[in-house]
Amino acid sequence: MNIKQIATILLTVVLFTACKNETKEKEDSKTNSNVSEDFNTLLDNYYEDGLKLNPLSATFSGDTRYNDSFPNILSDEYISELKNYYTNYKEEVSKFNDEDLNETEKMSKDVLLWECNSNLETLTFKNGIYFPIDQMWSVNLVMGQLASGGSAQPFSTVKDYTNWLKRVDGFVVWLNTAKVKMKEGMAAGYVLPKSLIVKIIPQLKAMTEPDLKKNLFYSPIKNLPDTFSEIQQQELSKAYSKMISEKIIPAYQNLHDFMAEEYLNAGRSTTGIADTPNGEAYYRxxxxxxxxxxxxxxxxxxxxxxxxxxxxxxxxxxxxxxxxxxxxxxxxxxxxxxxxxxxxxxxxxxxxxxxxxxxxxxxxxxxxxxxxxxxxxxxxxxxxxxxxxxxxxxxxxxxxxxxxxxxxxxxxxxxxxxxxxxxxxxxxxxxxxxxxxxxxxxxxxxxxxxxxxxxxxxxxxxxxxxxxxxxxxxxxxxxxxxxxxxxxxxxxxxxxxxxxxxxxxxxxxxxxxxxxxxxxxxxxxxxxxxxxxxxxxxxxxxxxxxxxxxKILELRHKAEKELGDKFQIGEFHNQVLETGCIPLQLLDNKINAWIAQTQ
Incomplete structure (x- = not known):
């Protein structure tokens, strides 16, 4: 075999190998593309299903599709649905291998797993059910903000106004259920400290204002758009007056009387959460x-x-x-x-x-x-x-x-x-x-x-x-x-x-x-x-x-020290902010990787 024949054979082998590698790369790229598409579909579904479970979150994010909804988040059915939601998505996201995901997708997987695990652990405790109302954090205060007409719930169209009427119906169910759950909590040893209860009572009382035009829930009617016809304005004014007098005031009055008497009398004189059932584990x-x-x-x-x-x-x-x-x-x-x-x-x-x-x-x-x-x-x-x-x-x-x-x-x-x-x-x-x-x-x-x-x-x-x-x-x-x-x-x-x-x-x-x-x-x-x-x-x-x-100061000082003249404060802030809200351990990993890459 002469040199020319050997060269021809070698060239053929090289070309065959190159074509084979190129084919494999295309197949791998197609596979990764399919994985990425499936993964991002899963994330989209997680978000969409989450909005249905938490329509208030949708409203605050500017998504108006669920503005008429207020599920009874204290019901056994809802809690079961919430548990299934986190369990199923935890199982589904765990099926994706890290090596098939890009850096953003890997971060999303880590965040989603953290989110599911944390919320599933929360559901093992009774605190969210037996302490549905407090003086600062609870959903009735959020609904008060929305009722003012100056928050995230829009009041621009007739549909906006009727959406709120429907949402209030669900909220009234929640108010009534809150009383039931607090009674159950009292029997099980879950009751707020007296010093908090006395702050809640006047908040509830404020919502029982008998002069309808002074009641917070009447606020949107004071700002009816001029584009509404006279008949529409009259019908909405009548509907809101009826909603306040027949639903809001009775529900708030009932809850107020319970908290001002029975619940206050049972209120704890102790301060910390450790004085409630399973309190030490809950605090951890x-x-x-x-x-x-x-x-x-x-x-x-x-x-x-x-x-x-x-x-x-x-x-x-x-x-x-x-x-x-x-x-x-x-x-x-x-x-x-x-x-x-x-x-x-x-x-x-x-x-x-x-x-x-x-x-x-x-x-x-x-x-x-x-x-x-x-x-x-x-x-x-x-x-x-x-x-x-x-x-x-x-x-x-x-x-x-x-x-x-x-x-x-x-x-x-x-x-x-x-x-x-x-x-x-x-x-x-x-x-x-x-x-x-x-x-x-x-x-x-x-x-x-x-x-x-x-x-x-x-x-x-x-x-x-x-x-x-x-x-x-x-x-x-x-x-x-x-x-x-x-x-x-x-x-x-x-x-x-x-x-x-x-x-x-x-x-x-x-x-x-x-x-x-x-x-x-x-x-x-x-x-x-x-x-x-x-x-x-x-x-x-x-x-x-x-x-x-x-933690952020620690990471900045580390970056300044290790990067020296390469450190740019604007880029550091980009690195911290661009990933959005993530657990601190994930932020630590990200900034350390950025430092190493910049070096």
Whole structure:
């Protein structure tokens, strides 16, 4: 065989191998494409089925298809359906192999498994059933927001108005069932502390206003569109009046009377969740649910004590800068009561004050953030019916951008409103805190729909508290009182680690927790009481802020150190924000991978 023949044979072998490899690559690509399509179909189905189970979530995301629906989430049938939902999707997503998924899909698989496992564990406890109502978190307060006509439930068409009438029918069933479940809870040892019950009673009473035109549920009728015919306006006014007098007032009155008498008499004198059946296990679950870590109550308590000491040291420096001669506790009282820090008389002045903070920081935002949300933003006063028990909060805009993100500020008394912490508050609740974090997630077309509306407190609240630390980089905190306000806000979150674990794992009383807060932070006593009772109503939720903040700061410092000149703050923020809300362990893995890749 001559050289030419050998070369021909070798060339044939090479060409055959290349064609075979190319064919295999095409087959693999087709297989991966099919897997990806099947996987994303599963995620879409999970999201769609979830909206049917939670139509309020659909409404708040701007999806109007279920605006007439309110399932009885306390019924045995609903709970069984919810359990099947998470069980089935956990089984289905587990069938996909990681090696067949791209990075975004692998993250979605991990998030979905975390979500299913966490919710299935929640369903093993009775707390959500036997504690359906509290003074801050429960669904009746959400329905009050919607009833005002100024929240996520639209009131623009006749169908919008009739949708609400149908939704109220389901809500009334829920109200009646709530009483039944609380009675069952009493018999089983599940009852709220008296200090929380007395806060709920006036909230319920407010909804029994007999003057229909003053009743909150009549609010949409006060703003009937001019495009409605006279007959339509008359029919809707009559229907809403009947709904309030025959359904809302009787249901709320019945629940009010029960809670004001039988339930209040049975109310606990103890504070922590450990004093309820299976309470210690429930608190461990709540810690993992909200912090998305494996930390123990003892570890968190010790971390809190350490952070309180560190922040107190920084506060001392500000006190000296201002020239205050007393101790730190006296300085807290001075800041709380300083009339110079209460300059406003009308709520609108306070709203304008927040917009002025935004104007100050706008030029610096360009330097720290490559991406900014398209969703509009606005500041609003918290509705009167709930502002006495409410904290400042952010409500996301709709997924389609038609409804702005809203920063709600409770202003029960404008002349007593202290502005010393408003810069840090704005950074946290608004920009670049929750508004950037949530809006950028909702606007990210690479994320499946179910991840656009997820909220893990460890990440979400951690990002918001981390945002407070950006004040100086954004041109804020030039006033020492505002910087002290930031330290005060951080102290507030550090104190939470101590008092939340103190009450729910170490036997602290409500009064001991209040006293610890008074000694270590500058919040007014009324605000501290409201906060402590918030932690009592939802154990573990308050732990997420500081633990999430410390994780993001840890990852930033690590990236700065290991990347050196390659570190870009805008890109770091992109990496943290682009995946949306995820458990902290998954965020840790992602940022470490990014650091390694950038190196």
């Amino acid at each position: 679950h709540q810690i993992k649910k909200y912090t998305t870590t494996e930390m123990t109550a003892d570890e968190i308590h010790q971390l809190g004590l350490s952070e309180v000491a560190r922040i107190a040291s920084e506060m001392e420096k500000v006190k000296q800068q201002i020239g205050f001669k007393g101790d730190l506790k006296a300085f807290f009282n001075f800041v709380r009561t300083n009339k110079e820090l209460m300059p406003y008389k009308e709520p609108q002045q306070i709203i304008d004050h927040f917009y002025a903070i935004y104007d100050t920081m706008k030029p610096k935002l360009e330097l720290l953030f490559d991406k900014k949300p398209k969703t509009a933003f606005e500041v609003k006063q918290t509705e009167k019916f709930r502002e006495n028990s409410a904290s400042a909060e952010y409500n996301p805009g709709s997924l389609d951008g038609s409804r702005a993100g809203r920063f709600y500020v409770p202003i029960p008394n404008a002349s007593a409103y202290n502005i010393y912490s408003d810069e840090s508050l704005f950074l946290h609740e608004a920009i670049p805190g929750h508004h950037y974090q949530i809006s950028l997630t909702q606007e990210n077309d690479e994320l499946p729909m179910f991840r656009k509306t997820l909220f893990y407190s460890g990440y979400g609240e951690g990002w918001a508290l981390y945002s407070e630390s950006l004040g100086k980089e954004l041109g804020l905190y030039t006033d020492p009182y505002q910087y002290f306000g930031m330290l005060g806000a951080e102290m507030h979150r550090a104190v939470r680690l101590v008092v939340d674990t103190g009450m729910h794992a170490k036997g602290w009383t409500r009064e001991e927790a209040i006293q610890y807060c008074l000694e270590n932070e500058a919040e007014p006593e009324a605000g501290i009481i409201s906060e402590i009772e918030r932690y009592m109503a939802n154990p573990g939720q308050a732990l997420a802020y500081k633990i999430g903040q410390l």
